[in-house]
Amino acid sequence: MKNKFIVALTALCSSTMFAQTRINFIEYDLPNGIHVILHEEHSTPIAAISVLYHVGSKNENPTKTGFAHFFEHLLFEGTQNIGRGEYSEIVEKNGGTLNANTSQDRTYYYEILPSNQVELGIWLESERMLHAKVDIKGIETQRSVVKEEKRQRVDNQPYASFITEMFMRAFPSHPYNWVPIGSMAHLDAAEEQDYVQFYQDYYVPQNATISIAGDIDVESTKRWINDYFGSIPSGKAINIYRDALSMSSTLFKSKYGFSKKKINLDNLNNTKNKKAKDLITSLSNTPIEIKRTTKDTEKIRGVIVDTVYDNIQLSGLFMAYKIPEQTHADSYALEFMNEVLSGGASSRINKTLVEKKEIANYAASFNYGLEDGGMNIFLALANIDHSLTEVQNEFDEQIRLIKESLISEEEYQAVLNKFENSIVGGNSTVVGIAESLADNYVYFGTAERTNQMLENYRKVTREDILRVANTYLTQDARIILNYLPKKK
Amino acid sequence: MIKVYLLTCLIFITNWFSAQVNRNEMPKPTAPKTIGFKDSELFTTKNGIKVILSENHKIPKVSLDLRMGYNPGFEGEKVGLGAIMGDLIMSGTNKRSKDQLDKEVDFIGASLSASSTNVFLSCLTKHLEKGLDLMSDITMNANFPTSEFDRIVNQYESNLLSYKSDADAMAQNALSAVNFPNHPYGETMTTTSLASIKLEDIKNNFKACFSPKGAYLVIVGDINRAEAEAMIEKYFGNWIGSEPTMPKFDDPIKNNGNQVYFINKPGAVQSVIKIAFPITMRNGSKDNLKMNVLNDVFGGGGFGTRLMQNLREDKAYTYGCYSGLNIEDNGGWVSAGGNFRNAVTDSAIAQILMEFNRLNAEVITDKEIGLTKAVKAGNFSRSLERSQTVARFAFNIEKYGLPKDYYKTYLQSLDAITPADLQQIAKTYIPTNNFNIIVVGNEEIVEKIKRFDSDGKVTILDEFGHVIN
Numbered sequence: 001m002k003n004k005f006i007v008a009l010t011a012l013c014s015s016t017m018f019a020q021t022r023i024n025f026i027e028y029d030l031p032n033g034i035h036v037i038l039h040e041e042h043s044t045p046i047a048a049i050s051v052l053y054h055v056g057s058k059n060e061n062p063t064k065t066g067f068a069h070f071f072e073h074l075l076f077e078g079t080q081n082i083g084r085g086e087y088s089e090i091v092e093k094n095g096g097t098l099n100a101n102t103s104q105d106r107t108y109y110y111e112i113l114p115s116n117q118v119e120l121g122i123w124l125e126s127e128r129m130l131h132a133k134v135d136i137k138g139i140e141t142q143r144s145v146v147k148e149e150k151r152q153r154v155d156n157q158p159y160a161s162f163i164t165e166m167f168m169r170a171f172p173s174h175p176y177n178w179v180p181i182g183s184m185a186h187l188d189a190a191e192e193q194d195y196v197q198f199y200q201d202y203y204v205p206q207n208a209t210i211s212i213a214g215d216i217d218v219e220s221t222k223r224w225i226n227d228y229f230g231s232i233p234s235g236k237a238i239n240i241y242r243d244a245l246s247m248s249s250t251l252f253k254s255k256y257g258f259s260k261k262k263i264n265l266d267n268l269n270n271t272k273n274k275k276a277k278d279l280i281t282s283l284s285n286t287p288i289e290i291k292r293t294t295k296d297t298e299k300i301r302g303v304i305v306d307t308v309y310d311n312i313q314l315s316g317l318f319m320a321y322k323i324p325e326q327t328h329a330d331s332y333a334l335e336f337m338n339e340v341l342s343g344g345a346s347s348r349i350n351k352t353l354v355e356k357k358e359i360a361n362y363a364a365s366f367n368y369g370l371e372d373g374g375m376n377i378f379l380a381l382a383n384i385d386h387s388l389t390e391v392q393n394e395f396d397e398q399i400r401l402i403k404e405s406l407i408s409e410e411e412y413q414a415v416l417n418k419f420e421n422s423i424v425g426g427n428s429t430v431v432g433i434a435e436s437l438a439d440n441y442v443y444f445g446t447a448e449r450t451n452q453m454l455e456n457y458r459k460v461t462r463e464d465i466l467r468v469a470n471t472y473l474t475q476d477a478r479i480i481l482n483y484l485p486k487k488k
Numbered sequence: 489m490i491k492v493y494l495l496t497c498l499i500f501i502t503n504w505f506s507a508q509v510n511r512n513e514m515p516k517p518t519a520p521k522t523i524g525f526k527d528s529e530l531f532t533t534k535n536g537i538k539v540i541l542s543e544n545h546k547i548p549k550v551s552l553d554l555r556m557g558y559n560p561g562f563e564g565e566k567v568g569l570g571a572i573m574g575d576l577i578m579s580g581t582n583k584r585s586k587d588q589l590d591k592e593v594d595f596i597g598a599s600l601s602a603s604s605t606n607v608f609l610s611c612l613t614k615h616l617e618k619g620l621d622l623m624s625d626i627t628m629n630a631n632f633p634t635s636e637f638d639r640i641v642n643q644y645e646s647n648l649l650s651y652k653s654d655a656d657a658m659a660q661n662a663l664s665a666v667n668f669p670n671h672p673y674g675e676t677m678t679t680t681s682l683a684s685i686k687l688e689d690i691k692n693n694f695k696a697c698f699s700p701k702g703a704y705l706v707i708v709g710d711i712n713r714a715e716a717e718a719m720i721e722k723y724f725g726n727w728i729g730s731e732p733t734m735p736k737f738d739d740p741i742k743n744n745g746n747q748v749y750f751i752n753k754p755g756a757v758q759s760v761i762k763i764a765f766p767i768t769m770r771n772g773s774k775d776n777l778k779m780n781v782l783n784d785v786f787g788g789g790g791f792g793t794r795l796m797q798n799l800r801e802d803k804a805y806t807y808g809c810y811s812g813l814n815i816e817d818n819g820g821w822v823s824a825g826g827n828f829r830n831a832v833t834d835s836a837i838a839q840i841l842m843e844f845n846r847l848n849a850e851v852i853t854d855k856e857i858g859l860t861k862a863v864k865a866g867n868f869s870r871s872l873e874r875s876q877t878v879a880r881f882a883f884n885i886e887k888y889g890l891p892k893d894y895y896k897t898y899l900q901s902l903d904a905i906t907p908a909d910l911q912q913i914a915k916t917y918i919p920t921n922n923f924n925i926i927v928v929g930n931e932e933i934v935e936k937i938k939r940f941d942s943d944g945k946v947t948i949l950d951e952f953g954h955v956i957n
Contacts, residue, residue, distance in 0.1 A: 021547055043546060044873040045521035080513050085801060088791040090514065093859050095866030097790070112870060119515035127511065144804030151758045152807050152827040215521070227509035267508040276889075310754040312653045314646055345578075346590035354585075358639055361646040383646045414595040421597035421612055425549055429873055451756040487757065 023427055023450050025437055026218065029340055030254050032234030033206030033287070036225055037447050038439045039213040041430070044410045045212030048431040049121030050110035051129065052438040054209075055202035057182065058104045058175040058293050064190055066182015069102040070146050071198055075109070076100070077138040079127040080245060084138055087124065094120060102180050105371040106441065113430050115215035119224045125210070126228035126355040129203060130238070131245055134195065143187055159483055160313045162379070166320050169304055169479045170375055174296040196246070200239045204288050211438035214430035233268050236283040241268055295325050296373035304306065309486045314361060316483035317391045319378040322470050328367035332456050333464040334367045334376060334472065339415040340407050340465070341365045341398065346414070348402070349378075353394050359386045363395075376472060387481050396475070402480055403469045408464045419457045523869050523899070528882035533720055535700040535727055538886065541716050542705045542879035550709040551610040551876070552620075554627060555883075557702020559817060560605065561672055566685050570604035570676035571613055572640055573690045573697075577602035579636035581629035586636060588855060593622055602626060602655065604697065613710045616719070623724040630694060637687045644682055653952040655760045655827075655928045658751045658951045665953030666749055666924045667766045667821050668740050678952045699729020704887065708879045737818045739768045742922050745942030746841075751928040751949050759833040759929030761825035763840050767917050769820040771890030776815060777898075778913045781905050784860045785852055787811035787824055789867075792859050794843050795824060797900075803839065805832045830929065834936040839926035841940070844923070847914040852907045861902055868898060 025039040060067045078084040091098045096113035109128065111121045156161045164179050171177045210229065212221060233241050243252055244260040252260040263275035263280070271277045300322055323334055342349040342364045353363040363380035380391045427433050427450070440449035449456075528542040537554075563569045578600070580586040593600045598611035598619045607627050611619040661676045667876045668674030705724075707716055742765060769779060780788070787795030787810045801811040811824035824844070828836040871877045881895040891897075926942050927933070938946055950957045 022926050033929060044869070045523060046870055046873060085797075089859065092790050092863045092866070094517070095862050095869065097863075097866065097870070114517075114866065114869060117519040120517065123511070123515045130511075141801060141804045145800055145807055148758070148805070148827065148829060150809035151829060156655060156756060156758045156827065158650070224515075228511070231508055270508075271587065299859075308690050310653075311753070313650045344590070344696040346587070346594040351587070351590075355639065358642060361643060361650075378951065381646075381650075383642065384649055410591075413595070414591075417595060417597035419597070421549075422719075424547055425610075428547060 004362065005324045005337060021424065023433055023437070025213075025447060027441070027447055029232050030205070030226070032230065032232055034229050034232075035209045035441060036222075036229075037209065037211040037434075037441060038216065038218055038221060039211075039430075039433055039437060040216050040218055041213070042215045044430070045115045045215045046112055046430060047115045047118050047212060047216050048112045049118065049125060049144075050108065050211045050434045051125045051239075052209045052211065052440060052442055053107045053109075054105075054207050054290075054442055055105050055107055055200060056105040057178065057180040058328055059202065059291065060175065061194075062175065062178070062180070063186065064194060065178040065186045066146070066180070066184075067132065067186070067190060067194065067198060068107060069180045069182065070142065070187055070190065071195065072100050072102045072107050072136045073142040073146055074195065075128050075132050076201075077131050077132070077134045077142070079133050079444050080131040082124070082127055084135060087128075090120070090124065096121070103370075104176055104180060104361075106439075108435065108438075110431060110434065118212070118216055120222055121222045122212075122221075122228050126232065129205070129208060129229070130232050131242060132199065132203075139195075143190075146181075146187060147184055149427075150184065154181060158310060159318075159381075161308065162282040162316075162318045162481060162483065164305070165308055165481055166318065166375060166377070166479060169306070170320055170322060171296055171298070171373070173298050174372060175293055176296065176370065176372065200242065200331070201288070202290065202326070204235055204238055204285060204290075205229070207290055209438045209442055210439075211434040212439070213434040232396055234284050236288055237268060238288045239288075240283055241265070242278060258318065293372055300474075300479060302477060303475075304479045305482070306480070307482045307484055310483050312483060312485050314381045314384065315388050315485065316381045317379065317388045317395070318481040318483065319392075319395065320375040320479045321415055321472050321474060321477070323369065323376050325371060326374050327371075330464075330468045330471070331367070331369055333460045333468040334369075336415055336460045337402065337469055338365050338367055338376070338466050339418060340411050341402065343415065343418060348397075348398055352398060353380060353391065357390075357394060358383060359390045359394055363391075388484075392480070399469070399473050399475070403466070403473060406466050409462075416457060420454060423453050509883065518555060519877050523872065525872055525878045525881075525895075527881055530882065530886065531713075531717070533665060533700070533724070535725070537700045537703050537705050537720065537724060537727075539705045539716065539720060540882045540886065541711075541713060542709075542875060542877055542882065543712060544708060544875040544878075545710050546631050546875070548613040548710050549610065550613055550616050550707065550711050552608070552623065553704075553706040554607045554623070555704045555706065556605050556697055556699065556732065557704070558605075558697050558699070559734045560697075561733065561735040561737075563672070563681075564764055566689060567675040567679060567681040568644065569685050569689055569693055571677065572637075572644065572685060573693050574603035574605075575640050576632050576690060577607070577626050577630045577694075579640075580631055580633050580763075581625045582631050583625055583629060586633070589622065589626070592618070598622075600626070604693075620719055620723040627698060627724070628727050632687060632691055632694070634687060637690065640933060641682060641685070642690055644677070645679065647680055648682065650764070653753075655756065658753065658953075659760045659762050659926055659928045661951065661953035662749055662751055662926045662949050663762050663764050663821075663823060663924070663953075665949070666747070667742075667764055668819065668928065671737055671740050671819065673816070673819055674740075676952045676954075677782070678954070696730060696733065699732060700724065700727045701729055702732040704883060706879045706883055708875050736937060739819055740766045742919075742924075743768060744869070744922065746921050746923050746940055748925045748927070748937055748946045749949050750937065750946050751926070751951065752931055753928050754931070756830070756871075756928070756930040758827045758829050759927050759933060760827055761833065761836060761840070762823050762924075762926040763825055763837065763844070764821055764823035764924045764926065765919055765922060767820045767822060769815055769917065771815055773815070773820075775916070776878065777901060778905055778909055779815075779917060780813060780901070781857070781860055781864065782847065782852075782910045782913050782918075783811055783813040783822065784864060785856050785910070786847060788813065790863050792863070794846070794856075795840065798843060799826070799836060799839055803832075803835075805829070805836045805839070808834075809840070814896075825926075830933055833927065833929060833933045834939075837927075837937060837940055841923065844918060845920065847918050848920060852906065852910050857905070857907055857910065861905070864902055865899055868902075869935040
C-alpha cells in the first residue's frame with residue numbers, strides 16, 4: 001500500500017514539476033565593462049574558462065573577408081609574457097585542453113583545466129585580451145594553416161560550398177554576404193595595420209564576456225578575475241597601453257605628443273607625468289565605439305535558381321528562405337517546424353522523400369539563425385535514377401502541407417518530448433554550460449535563457465507553427481541551388 | 489587596539505602594492521584534488537547477459553548499450569552483410585511496422601539505434617519502460633521486411649557511388665584493404681558484394697548473432713540495481729539464442745617494403761595522406777598504454793605533438809596532422825597523416841616518414857614525455873565528467889581481462905613510463921620500412937610520390953581499395 005502511494009505521488013511530482021535541471025550562476029560587470037558569469041558545480045574536478053568576443057566575420061571589412069577567423073588563429077601565437085608556441089603548451093602541460101571558434105557573430109576562446117588551475121586559465125585569457133603578440137613567422141604560418149583549413153573543410157568537401165553560395169545570394173547587402181572562412185586572396189592582402197586595428201577595435205574589455213563553469217571556488221575566482229582582468233585598462237586607454245608596447249618611440253610621440261617613456265607600463269593608473277596621466281584618465285573614461293552591424297531586412301527578390309557544378313556523384317538540391325534574426329519570437333516556432341519536418345526517423349521529410357518515395361538518399365531541413373537574420377534551409381541528395389525536379393516537387397508538397405493545416409497533436413507532443421530529452425541531456429559538460437551562459441547573455445540579453453529553453457518551446461502553439469510556415473516559406477521568394485556533377 | 493591598527497595598516501599596504509598583479513609570472517596551481525570514481529556493479533542474468541551498471545543520478549536519463557557477444561568474422565563475397573543487417577534491425581518487428589516503431593521512438597524523444605553488434609537506447613528516466621519495450625522488441629523480434637531490404641540496398645548503391653567524391657571514405661577503404669589482406673578487417677563493401685546479399689542471408693545472420701549468451705548490457709544513469717534487475721527480467725528475461733561464434737584471426741604480417749597506393753580524385757585541391765601499418769596488438773595487450781603514450785608523443789592529439797609541430801606549426805603544410813592508434817579485438821594498426829595541398833604532398837610524406845624513423849632512432853626527451861603524460865592525465869580526468877566513461881572502464885576490465893585496479897592505478901602506471909620504455913616499444917612495433925603509403929588526390933601528384941615506393945611503382949586502387957589493373 002505504502003509503495004503504491006509513493007509511486008503515485010512521484011508520478012504526480014514528475015508531471016507537475018516538469019522542468020529542466022537548473023543551472024545556477026552569478027554574474028556581474030567589472031568596472032572596465034567586462035561581463036562575468038560564474039557557474040559552480042563540483043561533480044568533476046575540472047573547470048572551463050572562456051571568453052566570448054562579440055565580433056565575427058560580419059564585422060569584417062568587405063575587402064578583407066576571413067579576417068576574424070584568421071585573427072583567432074593569431075591569438076594563439078603568444079603574448080607579451082608568453083612566447084611563440086607556448087600558449088597551447090602551457091595548457092596541455094597542465095593537463096588541460098583548449099580551442100576557439102569563429103562564426104559570423106562571435107569569436108569564442110576556451111580552456112578546460114583541472115580545477116586547481118583556474119588562476120592559470122584566467123591569466124592566459126587575460127594575456128590574450130591585454131597584449132597579444134604576433135611575429136612575421138607566426139602570421140605567415142597561420143595564413144597557410146588557415147588556407148589549408150579552407151581547402152580541407154570547404155574546397156575539397158563535396159557540397160560544402162553550398163553555405164557560401166547561399167549566403168552570397170541571400171544577403172546581397174549585409175555582411176552575412178560572406179562566410180567566416182572568407183577569401184584566400186583577401187587573407188593574402190591582410191597587412192600589419194589590419195591586425196592592429198582589429199585588435200584595437202574589438203578585443204577590448206567592453207566587448208568581452210568571461211564565462212567560467214565547473215569546480216571553482218567563487219571567492220577566489222572572483223579575486224583572480226579582478227586581478228588579471230580588472231586591471232586591464234578601460235575605454236580607449238587600453239589602446240594607448242598597446243601602442244606604447246608595440247609602436248616605435250617616434251611613432252608613439254607623433255600620435256600622442258609625448259614620449260612613451262612617460263607612461264607607467266606596469267600600472268597605467270600610476271603614471272606620474274601630468275600630461276600622460278591626464279590623457280590616460282580621459283581615455284579611460286571614453287568608451288570605444290564598437291561598430292555594430294544592423295539587422296538584415298532585405299527580402300529575396302523572386303525565385304533565384306542557380307546551378308553549381310561540383311566534384312560529386314549524387315546530385316543535390318539546396319533551397320533557402322529568409323527568416324528573421326535569432327532573437328525574434330518566431331525562432332522557436334521555426335525550430336519546432338523543422339523538427340516536425342525533419343527531426344528523427346518519423347519526421348515528414350524522412351518518411352516521404354527518403355523512405356516512401358525513395359527519391360533522396362538523405363534529406364533534411366533546419367534553421368540557420370544568426371544575430372542579424374537567417375535562413376531556413378532544405379537540402380537533399382537525390383538517389384541515383386532520381387532527378388532534382390522530383391526532389392523539388394516533393395519538398396514543395398511537404399511545404400504546401402505544413403502551410404495548409406495544423407500539425408497533429410501527436411506530432412506536437414513528440415517534438416516537445418524530443419526538446420525535453422535534449423535539454424535535460426544538454427548542459428551535461430562544464431564547457432557546454434560556460435558557452436551556453438555566455439551565448440545567451442550576449443545574443444539573447446540574459447544568461448537565464450539557459451534555464452528557460454523548455455519553457456520557450458512549450459509556449460509555441462500548433463497555430464504558431466502554421467503561421468510561421470506561411471510567413472516564411474515563401475514560394476515566390478527563395479533560392480534554389482542545384483548541385484550537379486562536374487562534367488568529365 | 490594597537491594590534492588591530494597595525495593589521496589594518498599592513499593590509500592597506502599590501503593592497504596598495506598588489507594593485508597591479510604580476511603578469512610576468514605564470515600562476516601556480518592550488519592543491520590538486522583527488523580524482524576518483526565509483527565502481528560499477530556487475531551481475532549476470534539467468535539467460536547469460538553480463539550486466540554492467542554505473543549509477544549516476546545527476547540528470548534524469550538512462551542509457552543502455554546491449555553489445556552482442558559474438559566475434560564478427562569473414563563476410564567473403566557478401567561483404568556488407570553485417571552493415572545492412574544492422575540498418576534493417578529497426579525496420580519493423582512482429583509487433584510493429586517500421587512506421588509505428590519510428591513514431592513510438594520519436595514520441596518519447598528517445599534515441600534508439602542498432603548495428604550488427606549492438607542495440608543502444610537513451611531516454612529520460614520517465615520514459616524508460618516504453619523505451620525498453622521498444623528496445624527489446626527490435627532485439628528479439630526484428631522481422632526484416634522485403635520492402636525495407638530493397639530500400640536499404642538501393643540506399644547503399646547510392647552511397648557506394650558517392651564514395652568517388654569522398655576522399656576520406658576512399659582513404660579508409662584503401663587503408664583497411666592494404667593493412668589487412670586475408671583478414672576480416674580488410675574486407676570492403678563493393679557494388680558486386682552488395683548485389684550478392686540476399687534477405688535470407690540477413691535473417692540467418694541475425695539468428696546466429698543476436699543472443700543473450702555472452703552479451704553485455706552496459707547501463708548508465710538514473711537507475712538503481714533493484715530497478716535495473718527488475719527491468720531486465722521484464723524485458724529481456726524471455727530472450728533466448730545460440731552460443732556466440734568466436735572465430736580467431738592471425739595478425740597480418742607485412743614485409744614487402746614501403747608501398748605507395750594512389751586513389752584518383754579528379755579536381756582535388758588537397759591530398760588525403762595516410763601512412764599506415766598493422767601491429768601485433770589487440771584489446772587487452774599489456775603494451776597498450778605505452779604504445780598509446782608513444783602515439784601521443786608522435787601525433788595522437790593536441791597541438792604539442794611532433795607531427796603537429798613539424799607539419800603545421802613549423803612548415804604550414806596542413807590544418808592538422810595526426811596519428812591514430814587503433815586497437816581492436818582482432819588486430820591493431822597505426823595510421824598517420826592528414827590533408828595537404830597538392831604542391832606539398834610529397835614533402836609531407838617525406839616529413840611523416842622522417843618522424844616515424846626518429847621514433848626508432850632517438851630516445852624521446854623528458855620534456856616530450858612529460859608533456860604527453862600531462863595531456864593524457866588531463867584527458868583521463870576530464871573524461872570522468874561523462875558518466876559513460878566509468879561504465880566503459882568496467883566493460884574493458886571484464887571483457888579484456890584487465891587487472892581489476894587497472895583504471896584506479898591508471899595515473900600511476902602512466903607516470904611510471906620512462907623514455908627507455910618508449911624506445912623499446914618503438915623498436916618492437918614501429919617499422920623502419922614496410923609502410924603503406926596511401927594517397928587520395930589529384931592525378932598531377934602521382935609522379936612525385938613514386939619515389940617513396942620500394943620498387944618505384946605506384947599501385948592504383950579503386951574507391952573500394954581494390955587494385956585496378
